Amino acid sequence: MNHSHLKAFHAVAMQGSFTKAAASLNLTQPTLSDHVRGLEDRYGVKLFKRHGRGVIVTAMGRALLEMTRKQHATEVEMEQLLSSSRGMLSGHLRIAADSPFLIMPLVKDFASQHPSIKVAIDFGNTQWVSQQLIEGHFDIGIMPEPSHHERLVSTPFRQDEIIFFVSTVHPWAKRRNVALREIEDQRLIIRETGSYTRSLFEQELRRQNIISQQVLEIGSSEGLREAVALGLGVGIIQAGELTLDQRIQPVNIRNTKLKVIEHLVCLKEAKLVPVIKAFIEKIIP
Incomplete structure (x- = not known):
């Protein structure tokens, strides 16, 4: 199985657009389209339907996306594990929170301990935070209720x-x-x-x-x-x-x-990713 083809599919499914996916992978759009088409042609499946300027993932595509999400999380975990052998965690941590007033002091403490980790934060209500985590746009969510979605795990902390x-x-x-x-x-x-x-x-x-x-x-x-x-x-x-x-x-x-009760929420398969694990352990020793 061609890894580049799977990576291209995952990017398009997550971004909902060939244009955005190509930019995120630093590829030309024709190259990205060829990768996705190659995957579809090899197995005789249809993974996307065109919808306006974007795409809709088919039933087969949704099933594959569940697998590529886990693969992506595993790759990130392996990369961060190998990077941590140098004695310092590095990478990116994306946080979705319901309010800036609770998360900022936590981020300040975490950043001072792990200066090589780049942190990005965005804000929205509880429904938005949960959806962003499920779709893989963020690594950690801070919200005032536990998530009951089967793919997420919640831990109360205050x-x-x-x-x-x-x-x-x-x-x-x-x-x-x-x-x-x-x-x-x-x-x-x-x-x-x-x-x-x-x-x-x-x-x-x-x-x-x-x-x-x-x-x-x-x-x-x-x-x-x-x-x-x-x-x-x-x-x-x-x-x-x-x-x-x-x-x-x-x-x-x-x-x-x-x-x-404020909860820290993340994907179940991402809980042991070194950067995510480090943040969880900082908040919940």
């Missing part, structure tokens, strides 16, 4: 409480805590659908038959923070994410303990 936060000019800013039901008279500022913190909070509202009349939905944690700081309403946040900001004030929710 617990946090959901609280309100308001601008310093808001009437609640002078109070240490408020009852959850008081949110009925306020504009609630929340993240978009797919946010686990939002989902957990809304479940508690339904359990207590509380209806928030005014809701402002914000698509990022930074945007939510700015909206609250400008006095547009009351936000919800994990207590550990509330960094110092002279414009906002935390307010506890009385008689309601909404707990979020």
Whole structure:
């Protein structure tokens, strides 16, 4: 079996485009197309269907992709294992997280211990993080719930409480805590659908038959923070994410303990890749 053909197939399947895959492998598009065609012709199968400017993986292609994902992870593991013989880990670590406020201190500590590892980070809600890991675009995910997908493994590493936060000019800013039901008279500022913190909070509202009349939905944690700081309403946040900001004030929710357990998530087959293993062991000794 031609390794170059398999590598070309894997790149196209992961990128969803021959153009992007060719760029990622530093090949011309005709060369990449020849590799994929060679694989299809040799075994008499169809691995992709054209769809607009991209491609859709066929049923046979999806089955093969499951195998090439494992092969790719094994190759990365072997390369990093051999590199580690020089006494210093090197390579790349791609992290998908639901918030910058929790992951940045962890990355800072890890980078200081492993300066030869290049770290890339991107942010999105819980659903996005999980999907990015499954599709192989990232190595590690940080999110406030365990993943139940069969290809992922989750490890809890910290617990946090959901609280309100308001601008310093808001009437609640002078109070240490408020009852959850008081949110009925306020504009609630929340993240978009797919946010686990939002989902957990809304479940508690339904359990207590509380209806928030005014809701402002914000698509990022930074945007939510700015909206609250400008006095547009009351936000919800994990207590550990509330960094110092002279414009906002935390307010506890009385008689309601909404707990979020942050999890470190990765593909099962990637857990022993040296770079990924080193990061996991840094967070969870």
